[in-house]
Amino acid sequence: MNERNERIHGVACTFRKASDVYHAAEKVRDAGWKQWDVHTPFPIHGMDQAMGLPRSPVPRLTLLGGLTGFVTGCLLTWYTNSFDYPIVVGGKPFWSVIFPFPVLYECTILFAAFGTFFGQFIFNRLPRHHHPLFDHPQFARVSDDTFMIVLEATDPNFHVDESRNFLQSLGGQEITIVRD
Amino acid sequence: MAHAPDHSSERPAILDKVRPAELPRSPLILNNRGFHWITDKVCGIVEEPTPLWWKVTFVVALFIASFTFIGLTYLVSTGTGTWGLRSPVGWGWAIVNFVFWVGIGHAGTLISAILCLLRQKWRTSINRAAEAMTIFAVMCAGLFPLFHVGRVWFGWWLFPLPNQNGIWPQFRSPLEWDVFAVSTYFTVSALFWYMGMIPDLGAIRDRATTWWRKTFYGVLAMGWRNGNRQWSNFEMAYLLLAGLSTPLVLSVHTIVSFDFAVSNVPGWHTTIFPPYFVAGAIFSGFAMVLTLMLPLRAIYRLHDVINQYHIDNMCKIILATGTMVGYAYATEFFIAAYSGNAYEKFAFINRAFGQYAWAYWIMVSCNVITPQLFWFKKVRENHALVWIICLFVNVGMWFERFVITVTSLANDYLPSSWGYYSPTIVDIFTFFGTFGFFSVLFLLFIRFLPLLPMAEVKMVTPQADPHAH
Numbered sequence: 001m002n003e004r005n006e007r008i009h010g011v012a013c014t015f016r017k018a019s020d021v022y023h024a025a026e027k028v029r030d031a032g033w034k035q036w037d038v039h040t041p042f043p044i045h046g047m048d049q050a051m052g053l054p055r056s057p058v059p060r061l062t063l064l065g066g067l068t069g070f071v072t073g074c075l076l077t078w079y080t081n082s083f084d085y086p087i088v089v090g091g092k093p094f095w096s097v098i099f100p101f102p103v104l105y106e107c108t109i110l111f112a113a114f115g116t117f118f119g120q121f122i123f124n125r126l127p128r129h130h131h132p133l134f135d136h137p138q139f140a141r142v143s144d145d146t147f148m149i150v151l152e153a154t155d156p157n158f159h160v161d162e163s164r165n166f167l168q169s170l171g172g173q174e175i176t177i178v179r180d
Numbered sequence: 181m182a183h184a185p186d187h188s189s190e191r192p193a194i195l196d197k198v199r200p201a202e203l204p205r206s207p208l209i210l211n212n213r214g215f216h217w218i219t220d221k222v223c224g225i226v227e228e229p230t231p232l233w234w235k236v237t238f239v240v241a242l243f244i245a246s247f248t249f250i251g252l253t254y255l256v257s258t259g260t261g262t263w264g265l266r267s268p269v270g271w272g273w274a275i276v277n278f279v280f281w282v283g284i285g286h287a288g289t290l291i292s293a294i295l296c297l298l299r300q301k302w303r304t305s306i307n308r309a310a311e312a313m314t315i316f317a318v319m320c321a322g323l324f325p326l327f328h329v330g331r332v333w334f335g336w337w338l339f340p341l342p343n344q345n346g347i348w349p350q351f352r353s354p355l356e357w358d359v360f361a362v363s364t365y366f367t368v369s370a371l372f373w374y375m376g377m378i379p380d381l382g383a384i385r386d387r388a389t390t391w392w393r394k395t396f397y398g399v400l401a402m403g404w405r406n407g408n409r410q411w412s413n414f415e416m417a418y419l420l421l422a423g424l425s426t427p428l429v430l431s432v433h434t435i436v437s438f439d440f441a442v443s444n445v446p447g448w449h450t451t452i453f454p455p456y457f458v459a460g461a462i463f464s465g466f467a468m469v470l471t472l473m474l475p476l477r478a479i480y481r482l483h484d485v486i487n488q489y490h491i492d493n494m495c496k497i498i499l500a501t502g503t504m505v506g507y508a509y510a511t512e513f514f515i516a517a518y519s520g521n522a523y524e525k526f527a528f529i530n531r532a533f534g535q536y537a538w539a540y541w542i543m544v545s546c547n548v549i550t551p552q553l554f555w556f557k558k559v560r561e562n563h564a565l566v567w568i569i570c571l572f573v574n575v576g577m578w579f580e581r582f583v584i585t586v587t588s589l590a591n592d593y594l595p596s597s598w599g600y601y602s603p604t605i606v607d608i609f610t611f612f613g614t615f616g617f618f619s620v621l622f623l624l625f626i627r628f629l630p631l632l633p634m635a636e637v638k639m640v641t642p643q644a645d646p647h648a649h
Contacts, residue, residue: 022646025408037407041215041383042635043415044646047408056416062424080340080348089352102357102435106364109428113368113421117375120417124410127402134405142406143383145215150407 009132009180010036010152011163013172014141018044021147024170025050028149031166035155039139039148058119065115066108073100073107132180150178206489208302208640213484215638222634223384225480230627233479238623244616251610252327260330262606269589269601274328276581277611279436279457281321282362283577286429286458287465288314289369292376293425296418302493304636305486308380309476310469311373312629316621317468318366320614325358327610339363354438361435368428372421378404379414380630433458440584447527447588450515456508460577463501463547466494467573472622474567476631485637488561495554495566498573502551505580509548523593531587535600539583546576 015021018040025038029052038044038051074097081087082095092099121127133139133150142148149172151163160177167175209218255262265272288310295303326335338359340349349356382404385397404410437453470491477486516528531540550572553559560566591598625631638644 018644018646037409039406040408040411041219041406042379042638042644043411044408044644045639046646048412050646051408053409053412056413058413058416059420062420076340077351081351085346085348087350089350092352100351100357102354102431102438103351103360105431106357106360106428109424109431110364110367113371113424116417116420116424117371120375120413121402123413126404126410129398129403131403131405140386143379143386144219 007180008153008160009178010150010158011160011167011175012133012136012138012148012150012178013167013170013175014138015147015149015172018147020171021149022047022050024149024172027170028151028166031157033151033155033157035152035158037150037152039133039142039150041143041145041147057123058116061115061119061122062112063115065119066112068115069108069111070104072111073104076107077103132178136176136178138174138176206487207642208305208487208489209637210484210487213641214643215641218485218632218634218637218641219383219387221480221482221485222380222630222632222637223387225626225631226384226628227387234623234627238620241616241619241623245613245620246616247609248323248611248613248617251606251608251613252323254606255327255610256332260328262604264601264603264607266599266601268592268597268599269586271585271589272601273582273603273607273611274324275439276578276585277614278321278324278328279581279585280464280578281317281324281614282365282436283433283457283461283464283581284468284574285314285317285321285365285369285465286433286461287469288312288317289365289425289429290462290465291469292372293422293429296422297426300493301640302490304633304640305482305490306469306473306494307636308373308377308629308633309473309625309631310465311369311376312622312625313465313468313472314369315366315373316618316625318362318369319621320618322362322366323610323614323617354435354442357435358439361432365428365432368421368425372425375414375421376418376633376636377630378402379406379635380633382406383634384630430458433461445588445592446521446523447531447584450512452508452511452515456505456512459501459504459508460547460580463498463505463551464574464577466498466501467570467577470494470498470566470570471574474563474570476626480631482632485632491563491566492560495560498570499551499554502547502554502573506544506548509544527588527591530591531583534587534591536583536587536590539579540587543576543579543583546572547580550576 015024021038021040022044025047028036029050038047040047044050077100078095081100086094088094097104138146138148149167149170151158151167157163164175164177263272263274265274291303291310292307292314326332329335329338337343338349338356349359351357378401381397382401385394385401388394388397434454434457437457440448441450441453443449473486474491477483513528516524519525531537550569553565553569559569586601590601
């Protein structure tokens with residue numbers, strides 16, 4: 001990063017149509033950009049491939065959560081009903097995997113859901129209530145009907161003038177510099 | 181077709197010459213509405229000054245909710261004897277109302293999770309409100325078992341928390357399974373609902389002009405920026421939560437039915453209970469979705485977003501599940517006759533012709549006969565009639581739980597210990613008030629949160645397809 005980019009977050013441009021931003025994203029991907037994003041009012045089908053994004057890592061935390069939940073359920077039912085205070089009920093064993101299965105099942109789902117929910121926040125780096133983009137005048141329209149590509153200054157390809165021209169060649173409108 | 185995609189490498193060559201016919205699909209959004217129209221429509225509901233009808237309904241709902249408050253206050257200060265519960269019927273309206281409300285909730289999860297996995301795009305328009313309905317219905321449901329424990333201040337003993345007696349819940353009991361099922365259901369539904377709402381809260385935040393609005397929606401939106409890197413994780417998490425909610429919702433009503441089926445009371449001890457309860461839950465839940473959505477559609481003029489296609493689909497699901505419920509009633513009778521068990525046989529003859537025959541026939545006429553009207557297109561297009569039929573279904577499903585719970589307990593084995601159960605005024609107050617409690621929560625939801633999932637509705641419009649021209 002050179003000195004004149006220090007206070008610049010990146011360069012942004014807008015598109016009016018989903019198909020336009022989709023094809024533009026493919027070209028940015030092919031130009032080898034890594035630090036950039038496409039802001040859209042809704043998830044565009046196939047955009048992950050158009051941007052060359054890897055598969056989301058959220059399922060790993062879901063699996064971790066599910067396994068934790070199952071083990072927690074087993075330990076909970078075993079500790080309470082078999083170890084700490086064993087009582088005979090209906091001639092059933094003090095602990096088996098069968099009778100508390102509904103509890104194990106619910107614990108698995110509960111913890112897997114926690115893993116998924118918090119995984120989404122962790123991998124999206126949220127909550128984050130301040131971001132340079134929030135001060136950008138066009139950004140508020142992105143949640144309504146506008147599509148935006150932002151090339152970030154941290155990418156080695158970034159150069160203010162060249163990146164602006166690049167966005168222009170992609171058909172982007174309202175090309176502006178986003179300041180940090 | 182300037183950029184016709186080249187599929188020649190993946191399709192047989194003949195298909196390039198003979199194009200397969202495109203099957204016409206009903207449009208999900210009428211009048212070709214654009215993205216901005218959808219944003220304006222949904223955010224407008226939250227941004228407009230509070231309408232008069234809302235204020236009036238809210239006051240009425242609060243008044244009705246006060247009946248639950250009065251009923252529960254009287255119950256706690258006097259004792260559970262003020263409910264109509266006495267030997268032989270120890271489970272009266274409390275469990276009936278609990279199962280009724282939990283069942284209502286199930287349609288919300290069906291719409292948000294199961295229809296998502298089945299790629300039913302029409303779900304998007306009704307998804308958010310149906311999920312809200314789920315959460316509020318489960319809150320109403322939870323009140324009944326919580327207060328049924330008698331000394332409500334010991335309600336936390338339901339959970340495996342260390343207490344001064346050094347004892348723990350007993351996990352061989354289906355009632356304890358139910359504690360886990362319902363609390364997990366509530367938690368996961370709330371997470372799913374909130375996570376799905378984050379992009380829409382961001383959209384309201386981006387349009388906010390006043391300080392409190394910016395703060396309120398800003399905090400709730402968690403700094404969502406609509407970036408595709410975020411959408412990618414969001415979509416994956418959404419799909420996974422749908423995948424987790426699907427087995428969850430099926431397990432919840434299965435476990436609720438275990439409360440009955442695991443006992444050995446005639447009429448309860450049957451293996452058909454889990455699927456029969458789940459079908460009934462979806463049946464009653466969809467009826468409640470229509471009961472709520474039809475007036476909202478008229479008030480907020482959502483006719484383009486919730487159109488006849490959506491209403492048709494919901495009516496057909498009610499028809500299908502209503503027919504399944506009717507089939508289950510018939511199967512119960514057949515199995516009772518086939519079992520050769522005198523008590524089981526008596527339980528069913530007693531249901532249809534005994535002292536609660538009136539309740540049984542209300543149940544059959546509301547649940548089995550009225551939904552059959554949905555075979556007719558004319559009926560499905562007459563929304564006043566659809567609404568009335570849905571009310572009948574709600575009534576019928578409440579009576580189903582009443583019939584199952586009360587008839588089996590009132591006349592079980594020994595005629596010497598038979599009885600006749602009727603609720604007291606405290607039961608009636610408490611149950612009546614929950615409709616107010618539910619309405620208060622639902623009205624707050626309409627007023628302050630995005631009623632329709634904007635991002636998801638935009639996603640199913642034709643112009644959202646990046647390959648469209």
